[in-house]
Amino acid sequence: MMDRSLLGPGDEFTFSGSGSQVRPNDLPDELVGQITPSVRVVGDRAAALGLGSRDFEGGRFDTLLQSLPIIPAPDPDLVYETLMDEFPWMEEANEAVAMACAVSDRRDPKYLRIPPLMLVGPSGAGKSRWSRRMAEVMDIHYHRENMAGVYGTMEISGSAYGWKDARPSLPAVVMAAGMIANPIILLDEIDKTAAESAGDPVEALLPMLEEETARSYSDPCLMVPVDLSMISFLLTANSESSLGTPFMDRLKMVRAMKPTVAQFERTLPTMFDGIAARLKVDNWNEADDLLGRTLRVYLNGGSLRSALAFAEQEISALVWRPKRPGGHLKLI
Structure with a gap:
């Protein structure tokens, strides 16, 4: 390397x-x-x-x-082609992370850093799934933090040393868990936080998202400056309307819309392969017309999430089924 x-x-x-x-x-x-x-x-x-x-x-x-x-970036062409095969409707996001890989390869020393990137789009468009899969392609430590319903700053910035349940900032916790300096952190549903008397979690993110200030972040629990500048922050939201200008100025926003029927149909076999591998099912084709039935779920107003949940249920049924109605279970 x-x-x-x-x-x-x-x-x-x-x-x-x-x-x-x-x-x-x-x-x-x-x-x-x-x-x-x-x-x-x-x-x-x-x-x-x-x-x-x-x-x-x-x-x-x-x-x-x-x-x-610090983990180096993979080949940008490999990243782009892999993500385009699996998420063709996320082309702008795929380009953004591939470009980040290319730029990261010019660093000295070389390490992966994706500038703050927020995916904005409707529920069920695959934003969280794309983020997890992208981190898998990057082969780097990944942490997802659900921000829905979070109020106050403690979940982000940690709490001051001296309190009974003191804990460092979220990035410090993730770096320690992954034992690398440049993990990927997903802040899911950032638009569903709430600013109350305990502070605003979105405002707590501001010094972490800007590379210059992140180089010397004052962690209230560790009580020393911590370098967060190598961390890749991803965020998802259904809408950016509740997020202020200071926050939006610190990131790149990408629209994430639902896949077209053609795009969804094209990627289904790859998605089925992933579900089958996780469940250790040899051949999902044994499920009767799985592709057609999953596609119909999507066509009938379902989301990407609900269609894949249906597919997982059908593939799971290949693991076992009753020997006969009302009889004992039989492994197959």
């Missing part, structure tokens, strides 16, 4: 497959291509402030004191 000429003698890296920290001068030439750059997301000052000794859920966040790997 890395040319030795780009490595500084004091830089730290992660050796592929081991997770252990190494320095470039310690490696033979044939292994230099197998190291992943690592960065510190909190400064050395954190140790002096006692971050490592604080009992945050049994030391779960001590990971942040270490150098965290």
